[in-house]
Amino acid sequence: MTDNDTQIRVDAGRLWAGAVATALVAGLIAVVGILIARGIVHVDVLAPKGEGVWGNANTVTYALVSAAVALAATGLLHLLLLTTPRATTFFTWIMVLLTLIAVVLPLSLPVDLASRVTTGLINLAIGLAVTSILTSFAPGTVRIEPPQHQQRHIGPYDETVEWREQ
Template identity: 45%
Template sequence: MTEYGLGVGGARRVNTVRLWAGGLATAVVAALVILAGTLLAKGVLGASLLAPGESWRFGGAGMAAYAALAALGALAATGLLQLLLPNTPRPLHFFCWIVGLTVVVATVTPFTQGGPPAAAIATSLINLAAGTTILSLLSKVGSAARPGERRGGHAEPGGRPGN
């Protein structure tokens, strides 16, 4: 949609092309954060991750699955954002709370798996980096998908985007 303002039933319209283009770009960035974090943890620092031994070598199934999971998480978050933007008051606040708490869960979960502490720390930090990347990028994408609103959720006079 390219029009902004109120739609059917008072719901705000959202530029879905801009939203999903930003969501796809975020998915790519999140996957790259996982790849870079895994290479840094395993290759440079020599830290193990919570996975079978050789599955984390570059090009291994574990690394690809981990990166794909981050990308899918970014796409799921984009879907959540599409649901929240036109239908909830203060949608970016709800989005940040939901995704932020999900990042907390992803960050803490490695410590509940019973693996070595160094592996839990490395995996936790990589999850935190990917999660905060998704949160920060998609919160900006959500703002850009509704350019008739400025920070704080109040429409600019005449429905024009704020600075």
């Protein structure tokens, strides 16, 4: 049980620095997925085959949207860390369900099966990467501070004893 005065502090600088790195990873996964799809297995993902292995502006758009998804996910995670018990558990469930939507949605489109499956797999890779990276470092950005009246001062150096829930 925690006291109402207990403060949860999130090191926003570290959280959002990790978010930027995660966004870069997500964007690169999109590019790599498209390169593999078009260049190795010769499957259309976003643009007609005539656009080449590197694709067109749609490849850049896919990468930028993937990065934006990582940043939006960090915003959700930041909110949950500040307001919700077991924030990473709720975040993981939300992200897994959103990732499943991103996988199933292309499967419902009226295009060839290979394109649907490939796009779903790229979305799966991006969703799992964003979820696992954010949940792996987020707890390290959170600090729980005890209520001021429960801190005790001892010793000649006026050291503060850590507060522990009982």
